[in-house]
Amino acid sequence: MEYTGAILSDDVFNKLKELIYEISGIYFSGQKKYLLETRLSKRLSVLNLPNFEDYYNYLKYSHDKILETQELLNSITTNETSFFRDMPQLEVFVDILKQVVQAAGNNAYKKIRIWSAACSTGEEPYTIGILIKENFPSPDIKFEISGSDISGHVLDSAKKGIYGSYTLRNVSAAVLKKYFDKIDDDLYRIKDEIKKMTAFHNVNLMDVKDVKKLNEFDVVLCRNVIIYFDAESKKKAITNIYESLKAGGYLFLGHSESLHSITSLFKLVGLGKTPLYRKE
Template sequence: MSDEEFRLIRDLVYNHCGMFFAPDAKYLLEKRLSSRLAFHNLASYKDYYLLLKYDIRKDQEMSDLMDVLTTNETYFFREAFQLKAFTDEIIPEIVEAKLKKGDRSLRIWSAGCSTGEEPYTIAMLLLENSMLKGWRIEIIGTDISHRVLQQARKGVYGKSSFRATDAAYVGRYFEEQEGGSYRLSDNLRELVTISQLNLFDQNRLALLGRMDIIFCRNVIIYFDQLAKKKVVETFCQSLYPGGFLLLGHSESLMNITTLFTLRHLKNDMVYQKPLTAGGGL
């Protein structure tokens, strides 16, 4: 892959979804794209760029390319300290505020849900919470990769997905299959909607409606500063006033936006959309 081919393809990917490849990632991009060149029997990366840019198959190929480029390492009950903040501190605060308004609904978005472990973990935690009995709960899991979403919809997982899961949860919410895999229960599946979504697609994002909580863990690390700002501002628009944004443990909004207040809870630090305009940080 020449430097020019790298820049052309990198910029195309960036404009599509915000994923940024620095110059030192040229080899990584070349290696991941080599299978797509072989699939289409193309002689050069320039030919592949022209396919992505002008070919009648460009939309489908961009979708297939996202499957190749995205990393999807995840498991149930990941980042336990944050989940404890979610169940013990955030949910009670939201429940109290909503009951004062006579509202018994809860909407949560798992942005970058990969193979589904995160939204289904959220569903298990909410089903265990007696405060939410009789509430209308909606959990939406989205990802840009069609490949991982197929597995999320299937709801069948191997043992590696349960590396941090208490056996009691497995017994209550999964059924063991032949071969040692586990299928999640219907009552869990009913709470979660899985759909494909590019975080740069403003029209589709507008259709999601407002959320009480957004999980976006280990997603914006793949974006440059400008793309992070764009996506985080979209999250702010998507949250109700007082809503929460939960990022990965290595992610921060420092030098990105002042739209959120940083909350120091007992179990973790999280971001909250202020109740009034003006922002926090």
Template sequence: MTPETKALEQKGISLKISDKDFEQLRDYIYNVCGIYFHSTKKYFLESRLSRRLEATGCRSHSDYYQYLKSGTTGGVELRKLLDEVTTNETCFFRNPPQLTALENKFLPEIVAQKGKIGFKKLRIWSAGSSSGEEAYTMAMILLEKRSTLLKDWIIEIVGTDINETVIAQAKLGVYNSYSVRNTPDYYLKKYFKEETPGKFHLAPEVKRLANFSQLNLYDDNKMLFMKSFDFIFCANVLIYFDTASKSKVVQHFYNNLQPYGYFFVGQSESLHGVNDKFKTVHFPGGFTYNK
């Protein structure tokens, strides 16, 4: 028993979750945001819930469930719970083959297509953006094209996540050594300033290109407003959904993508058995999807 666990039990807080309470809370989370916890994840959910029980003063998981559903505090508490149960492992320049394909193949292709009709605006969505590393990586790559390929273009990068804590971190734009571990020296020197050892502050011109906001991908009404994107990135987010949730969310991505646009997922993810409307497009070291 850890000191933290012992302290909680001394306060009369029951940490062990019953099968009934686990299913009740799991189903509630699933219905709200589509994230599904298999029974093998019971211990994970139990450990994350223990923090919320202590913070709210609830003595049991059934008490906490009622607290969560209450009209007065439920909305605020739900956001705090979702912050606890969503993990956010990411870094800058995370998927080099994907970024190389974007820069050398797909970006010039879309710029050429949109340029023909004189519409010089590029929209990119980082869905499940976590603390902003993916969106800002794209911003740096595009800034390098400002004087050539993207001269006189309007660039909009949108980052969304269900976790409000990481959204706040993204807006701050300050990162540790671990976050920048894969960043090429050229970008690190040009777009970061190490104000104190191990604290890297992102350049203002990079921050200006990306806007971040809280978004539940399972919220049909809000997803309807995420329109007309040339590129959508959703890496290592779909792994938290079951097949039904994935199908619902991916259909929204399909609807929100331009007819010529591209949809990127994580290296180990696939839309097989989820959505048959997308076509697979291969590139060296990976693949993407388009309509």
């Protein structure tokens, strides 16, 4: 990361904070001012801008404001993820998928649709793909996985499907061998049989029109995302997701996230091992 030496004043921090909030729902509290300063100083360097006020004006008024907004989102989002993140929760996910498959019965036309909302660099949807291959070997059951994120940068990386050993730390040697090709000392590429199960989309969970592009899901995983939102943004994102689920569909949040005091749209059906919600 490059440092320009520019200081983010309280006044400009507040303007940037509001702009980011309006676009993405992500809320930067006063304690996170330094984090924002660090994350955005690279943009000042790239654009050759002397201070954050000029950067704010560039975002608001320049010809390139749409492109720069995407760069802003790439810079300020926290994209931490890994393969097989929170395995106890994924075990519940497989159990739920078994129920969904059973409910679909012998309907040969029925596709089971799963959405990894805010999928970052793709580890979550590809983990789902591997879990499906391992648990539902019959070619008669059709699955479709969608992965989406607000950041174009992470989606580009998801589409490439190339990963280092750190993000693969929870993958067993057998699964690594079966579903990845080693392309370098520390680099692995996800195999096409998993890749082709997933389609990636640029979707902002705050944006009704954006979210409407994706619908009729049996299961949605929206893990470790709403933690960055305030209560109002959480409600907006969850309401949008609710509309994208089939009646009876399931929603998984991250293990530290909850809909308590956010919305009563969903019925809480899992507790303890994982917060699990159902659309009635």
